[in-house]
Amino acid sequence: MTRASLDKQPHEVASMFDGVAANYDLTNDVISLGQARLWRKAVAAAVDARPAQKILDLAAGTATSSQPFAQAGAYVVPCDFSLGMLEVGKRRHPWMPFTAGDGMRLPFKDEVFDTVTISFGLRNIQDTETALRELYRVTKPGGRVVICEFSQPTWAPFRTVYTEYLMRALPPTARAVASNPDAYVYLAESIRAWPDQPGLAALLQKAGWSKVAWRNLTGGVVALHRATRA
Template structure:
C-alpha cells in the first residue's frame, strides 16, 4: 500500500493524476461509468453563483446615475455560501448553521458521506505524526472524533485542546467524549481560529477538519495557526476540495446541490444549512490555491493528498 504526499510541484501534479491510496483514492471503472451515465441522464447542471451587487458598489452600467462613491465608506464583505455579506455578519450566520445541526452532526456526517469521512480521518491521523507527550490543537473540532483518537496517542503526559467557536458544538463534543471516557488529558476552549488565545510556540500539531471553509478570514486564521505551532510542528487541513475527475465532479455537484439539502430537511428539518454547506464547498479554495495560502502564511514543505479523487484533500505544512 503506497501512501504519501507530494513534496514538489512535479510530484504534486503526479499525485493528482495517479491516486495511489486504494482504500479511498482510486475510483473503480464501474463507478466512472456510473457517473458518466448520471451525466447523460440528468445533464448535470453546473450550479451557478448568484451575482450580488452592493448598493455601495454600482455596476458600470449604472455608475453614471449613482452618487459619488467614497471607498472609505465601503463595508468589508465576504461570502456566506454564494451570498455576499458583511464580514462581521458571516460569523453570526455560520454560528446559526452549527447551532441548528449540532445535535445530529455525527449522524449527518455518516449519511452525507456514506461513512467515508471516517476513512478520511483515519488517514489524516496516520499522517499526523503525533506521539506520546505531545500537545495537539483540534481546531473546529466537530464532535471530537480527532480529539478522541489523539487523546490516546499523546497519553497522560500529553494534552489535546479541542477548540471551537460555537458553544453548541462544544457542548456536544464535551458530552460525547465524556461518555467515551475521554477526560483526563483533554481541555475545551471556545476560540476563534483567526485569533487563537494561546501563546506562541505552544502546539506540536494543529489540525482543522472541515472547518477552514467556514472561517471568514482564512489567511488570518492560517497565520494564527502558524504562530501557535512550535518550531518543527505541523498543520493538517482536512477539507472538501475540487474533484479531479470531470464525471465525478458533475455528479458530486448534482448530489451536493440537489440531494444533500433534501436529506438535511428530512433529518434535521433544516435544508438551508446544508445548502450553505454545498455552497461553502464550492467557494472554498481548491488544492493548489490553498497550498499557496499556506506557503504565504509561513508554512514550509506544504503538500497535499487527494482523497476520493479530490472530493476531499488533506494539506500538510510545517513550521521550521
Template sequence: MNRADMQKDPEEVAGMFDATAKRYDLLNSLLSGGNDKLWRIHMQRAVKPKPGERILDVAAGTGASAAPMAKAGALVTALDISPGMLEEGRRRHPDIEFVHGSAEELPFEEGSFDAVTISFGLRNVQHPRAALDEFFRVLKPGGRLLICEFSQPPVGVVRRGYELYLQTVLPGLARAASSNPDAYRYLVESIRSWPDQQTLSQWIRTAGFTRVAHRNLTMGVVALHRGRKPTETTGAMRIARHAAAEEQGD
C-alpha cells in the same frame, strides 16, 4: 444562515452549528455515505500523534477528530466557535479540554503546540488566511499543520458527478434527515465556492509553512493538506512571507 456569500459572520456560523450539534456527526456520516470516518482515519495517520505531544484541533466540533488523537496519548485542546458544539463535545469526551475561540484569534501563546489540525472547518472561517497565520504563530518551530477539507475533484467526469450530487442528492437527504436543512444548503454553497488544492497550498506557503503538500482523498472530493513551521524563522523568511502576501493580495 443559508448562503455561503454572507461573509461567514462568526456569530451566524456559530448559531448554525449550535442548531445541529446533537445530530451533527450522525448527519455527516449519512450525507457522506460513511466516507467521513475514512477521511478521519487518513487524518489521524497523517498527524501521527505521539504521547505527550500538545495538539490543537481547531473547529473541533463535538470532538470526533480530537478523540482518536487523545486516545493515542496526545494532550489535545479542542477549540470551536460554537457553544453548542462545545457543550456536546464535553458531554461525549469529558477527558478532552474544550475551549471556546476563533480560528482567527487563537487564545494561546506563540509556540504552544506541536501540531495544529483542522477538519472540514477552514472554509467556514471568515478570513481563512488570517487563520493560517494564527496556526503558524501558535506552532512550535518544526511543528506540523494538517488540514482536511472539501476540495475540487481534478477529473472532469468526477467533478460533474460530484456537482450533481451537491445540487440534487445532498439537499434532499438534508431535508429528510435534518431539522435545519438551511445549514446544509450553506454546506453545499461553501463547498462549491471553496478554492482548489493548488490555491490552498499557496495560501499555506504564504503563511510561512514549508514542506507543503496535499493528498487527494475520494478522487479529490476531499484533500488532506500538510505543512511544517520552519525550525528557525529568520528575518529573510519573514520578509519573504510578507512579499508573498503582498503579491497574492487578500
C-alpha cells in the same frame, strides 16, 4: 442557489453550528455516504499523534475529529467558537480540555503546539489567511499543520457527478436527517466556492508555512494538506 448564504458573519456561523450540533455526527455519516470515517482515519495517520505531544484541533466541534489523537495518547485541545458544538463534545468526552475560541484570534500563546490540525473547519472561518497565520503563530518551530477539507475531484467526469450530488441530492438528503437543513445548503455552496488543492497550498505558503504538500481522498472530494513551520 445564490451566494448570499455564504456571506455569513462569524456569529451567524457559530449559531448555525449551534443549531446542527445535536445531529451533527449522524448527518455527516449519512451525507458523506460513509466516507467520513475513512477521511478521519487518513487524518489520524497524517497527524501521527504520539504520547506527550500537544495537539490543537481547531474548529473541533463535537471533538469527533479530536478523538483519534487522544486515543493515541496525545494531549489534544479541541477549540471551537460554537458553544452548542462544544457542549455536545463535553458530554461525550468530559476529560478533554475543550476551549472556546475564534480561529482568527486564538486564545493561546505563541509556539505551544507540536501539531495543529483542522478538519472541515477552515472553509467556515471568515478569513482563511488570518486563521492560517494564527495556526502558524501557536505552532512550535519545526511543528506541523494538517488540514482536512473538501476540495475538487480531479477526474472531470467524477467532478460532474459530484457537483450534481452537491447541488441536487445533498439538500433533500440533509432535509431528511439534519436538524437545520439550511446549514447543508450553506455546506454545498461553501464547498463550491472553496479554493482547489493548489489554491489552498498557495494560501498556506502565503501565511508562512513551508514544505506544503497534499493528498487527495475519495478522488479529490477531500484533500489533506500538510505543511511545516520553519
